[in-house]
Amino acid sequence: MSSPSNKTRRTIILTALATAVHASALRSAGAEEDPPGSDLRPQKADVLVFAEGDHEGEVIKPDDLKPGGPPVRAWPKDPKTSVVRKASRLNEVVIVKLDPAELDDDTRPRSADGIVAYSAICSHAGCPITAWMKAAQGDKEVLKCMCHNSEFDPRQGAQVVFGPAPRRLAALPLVIADGSLTIAGPFIGKIGAQQGG
Amino acid sequence: MTMKQWLLPGLLASTCLFSIACSAGPIENYSPVTSDRLKNPEPGNWMLYRRTYDGQGFSPLKEINTSNVKDMRPVWTFSTGVVEGHEAPPIVNNGIMFITTPMGQVIALNAKTGDEYWRYKRQLPDDLFQLHPTNRGVGLWQDKLYLATTDDHVVALDAKTGKVLWDTKVQDYRKGQYLTLMPLVVDGKVIVGGSGGELGVRGYVVAFDADTGKELWRTFTIPGPGEPGHETWTGDDWKSGGGSAWMTGNYDPETKTIYWGVGNAAPWPGDSHPGDNLYTTSVLALDPDNGKIKTHFQYHPNDSWDWDEVDAPMLVDLQRDGRTFKSLIHPGRNAIFWVLERKPDKINYVAGWPFVHTDVWKGVEAETGKPIVDPAHKPVMGKRVEFCPSLWGGKDWPSAAYSQNTKLVYVPANENFCGGFTGEKVPLVAGQLWLGTKPEDIGLKVRPGATHFGELQAWDPATGKKVWSHNFPKSQLFGSVTVTAGDLVLVGGTNDRMFRAFHAKTGELLWEQKTNSGIMGMPIAYEVDGTEYIAVQSGWGVDAQRIQDALATQNNVGIENNVPQGGVVWVFAVKK
Numbered sequence A: 001m002s003s004p005s006n007k008t009r010r011t012i013i014l015t016a017l018a019t020a021v022h023a024s025a026l027r028s029a030g031a032e033e034d035p036p037g038s039d040l041r042p043q044k045a046d047v048l049v050f051a052e053g054d055h056e057g058e059v060i061k062p063d064d065l066k067p068g069g070p071p072v073r074a075w076p077k078d079p080k081t082s083v084v085r086k087a088s089r090l091n092e093v094v095i096v097k098l099d100p101a102e103l104d105d106d107t108r109p110r111s112a113d114g115i116v117a118y119s120a121i122c123s124h125a126g127c128p129i130t131a132w133m134k135a136a137q138g139d140k141e142v143l144k145c146m147c148h149n150s151e152f153d154p155r156q157g158a159q160v161v162f163g164p165a166p167r168r169l170a171a172l173p174l175v176i177a178d179g180s181l182t183i184a185g186p187f188i189g190k191i192g193a194q195q196g197g
Numbered sequence B: 001m002t003m004k005q006w007l008l009p010g011l012l013a014s015t016c017l018f019s020i021a022c023s024a025g026p027i028e029n030y031s032p033v034t035s036d037r038l039k040n041p042e043p044g045n046w047m048l049y050r051r052t053y054d055g056q057g058f059s060p061l062k063e064i065n066t067s068n069v070k071d072m073r074p075v076w077t078f079s080t081g082v083v084e085g086h087e088a089p090p091i092v093n094n095g096i097m098f099i100t101t102p103m104g105q106v107i108a109l110n111a112k113t114g115d116e117y118w119r120y121k122r123q124l125p126d127d128l129f130q131l132h133p134t135n136r137g138v139g140l141w142q143d144k145l146y147l148a149t150t151d152d153h154v155v156a157l158d159a160k161t162g163k164v165l166w167d168t169k170v171q172d173y174r175k176g177q178y179l180t181l182m183p184l185v186v187d188g189k190v191i192v193g194g195s196g197g198e199l200g201v202r203g204y205v206v207a208f209d210a211d212t213g214k215e216l217w218r219t220f221t222i223p224g225p226g227e228p229g230h231e232t233w234t235g236d237d238w239k240s241g242g243g244s245a246w247m248t249g250n251y252d253p254e255t256k257t258i259y260w261g262v263g264n265a266a267p268w269p270g271d272s273h274p275g276d277n278l279y280t281t282s283v284l285a286l287d288p289d290n291g292k293i294k295t296h297f298q299y300h301p302n303d304s305w306d307w308d309e310v311d312a313p314m315l316v317d318l319q320r321d322g323r324t325f326k327s328l329i330h331p332g333r334n335a336i337f338w339v340l341e342r343k344p345d346k347i348n349y350v351a352g353w354p355f356v357h358t359d360v361w362k363g364v365e366a367e368t369g370k371p372i373v374d375p376a377h378k379p380v381m382g383k384r385v386e387f388c389p390s391l392w393g394g395k396d397w398p399s400a401a402y403s404q405n406t407k408l409v410y411v412p413a414n415e416n417f418c419g420g421f422t423g424e425k426v427p428l429v430a431g432q433l434w435l436g437t438k439p440e441d442i443g444l445k446v447r448p449g450a451t452h453f454g455e456l457q458a459w460d461p462a463t464g465k466k467v468w469s470h471n472f473p474k475s476q477l478f479g480s481v482t483v484t485a486g487d488l489v490l491v492g493g494t495n496d497r498m499f500r501a502f503h504a505k506t507g508e509l510l511w512e513q514k515t516n517s518g519i520m521g522m523p524i525a526y527e528v529d530g531t532e533y534i535a536v537q538s539g540w541g542v543d544a545q546r547i548q549d550a551l552a553t554q555n556n557v558g559i560e561n562n563v564p565q566g567g568v569v570w571v572f573a574v575k576k
């Protein structure tokens, strides 16, 4: 997703939708077709691959990311078996490259070369978080869920800065190993939506 | 341990099995719901989405009226514990109230005291994403309740205990299928229509056996090869053409005809799906016995604006131009106020006029009722097109009401909103968004010089005259309207959290009460032990919130974005 190109246009952009909202890369494949391990949560030493676009399935290298965003959608991949863990949409992550100096003290140790990774599943009603837009309050670009306009600051552990989301996105610690973005440990925090009632 | 001590925990446990959170239930003396009761509901009950099958949203109660409504006060409230848009009318059957909330929760309450009998909580899948996390109420039949869920199931509950009696999967939520409407029950059939038009689904209406949950028929709103209307589609467009049917239909028991509203075409830009695209943005006349389409009326062909026409038309015996006829009345999302004539096998155009500003239509063809489009304001692929009204239309899904006293139609309209987007080719992936534009690229614009946004309108369908209107200078109006024989027009829908009563004849604001959140829910009137109550759910979210976010980010409007969320049932009465 590209960010709005100029301020005038931004002011008229509807930060909302009528009957529509952004939906995720849902995989409709039945569980029986999925190779073993593809529905496991991201594991330590997994690499990350592009979830969409011309390079879909290719391993992500730090230089593939543009500093300052936009975020890239990614799946974890077991480097030993080459299984991409995309059988559950709860495994999808967004990664964004930021200035390390902007990251807070909790976020920096989880980042690699300024790159941070979070669950792509919104903590509000489970939509995918795809947009990279100027915050409703403040001037920085933030991760935005177009479903109901929740915003998360990736510099501060993806804490909620706007909208109905009740809590931050789950974070995925990263390191760089052999030139690739590699997962350093399991998700920190709860993945996915709240259950109502 | 004595025998009694052994027995007691066992008994409690078995009661708790009936619903996930157990309370004071079960309900004693429940009144079974029959076809006769649904066709002729007692004045004090509200057992259908709009109380009666004709969809008028009219209550014959008049104990609370224009002279005493100023003394109306809250008598009890009940917090649902859920955020997001609470859009369901409380459903009342002889002193028992059933409410539903987002996330698929049903709560049974004593309608007089607000005491809880039982609560059902749907266990939604972890990987579900809810495009519209809401629910519009339970259908009633005999001693059962029917709930349609966002993970695309229809569930039957025991009305007395909340116990699940059957649970039928309708389609696969992972493919963008979901349900938010209140099921329509007709003669032992539970009828629902699917959501998901923005995800490239093919819309449908489906009926289940009320006792067993077995599917009886399914009618696709987009005709396949060999079916009448298929020729209005090009190539394979019909397979993913939208036309979801996500609001409850109305019913004419005399002719045994259901009138069901059908939504927008997918993806949005019209040149990406050439043709008239039946039966998108239409009303279907369906036979409840077999789902057969008897006839239809298309409000506008080749929809390109996301203008769902899912709110079913009201069935009104109308006097107009010197004759009385059976009409369908539908203030459309496409900004046209429609008056149609319903015959058993045909729907005729009678009249249509804009009820808010629109630059899309140049008029309506008198013979056919087909609106004449200005191509400059019809979205296409590859360029930005602006149009009025906005994507939310002149009136979105929140329902209008018709008063049998005043013979007027009360419309929750939005004026002075325009919008636009750039058509763009997006590959179709099952379960993925498929709008034909980037969600970030959708615009809402306030018309220059706008003095207000929300507008509660009273129209005379016999003359096409606006009798009165009440303007909201700082808010959209996004809530259903109910009218009573006490000549009260009841509506929430504004961002100041108010619930209001207007004089049905004059439009005078007679009473208002601030609530916990904003009101998207449908007000109702009911009676228990000779006392009239007015009830509504307050709980802001979904599209009312989306419009609010859009308004608050417009530089020139000066509207704060401070509507809190959280659902509460409010019940009012006049102190005797």
Ligand code: FES
Residues within 6 Å of the ligand: A122, A123, A124, A125, A126, A127, A145, A146, A147, A148, A149, A150, A163, A164, A165
């Ligand atoms: S699902 Fe993300 S804001 Fe609602």
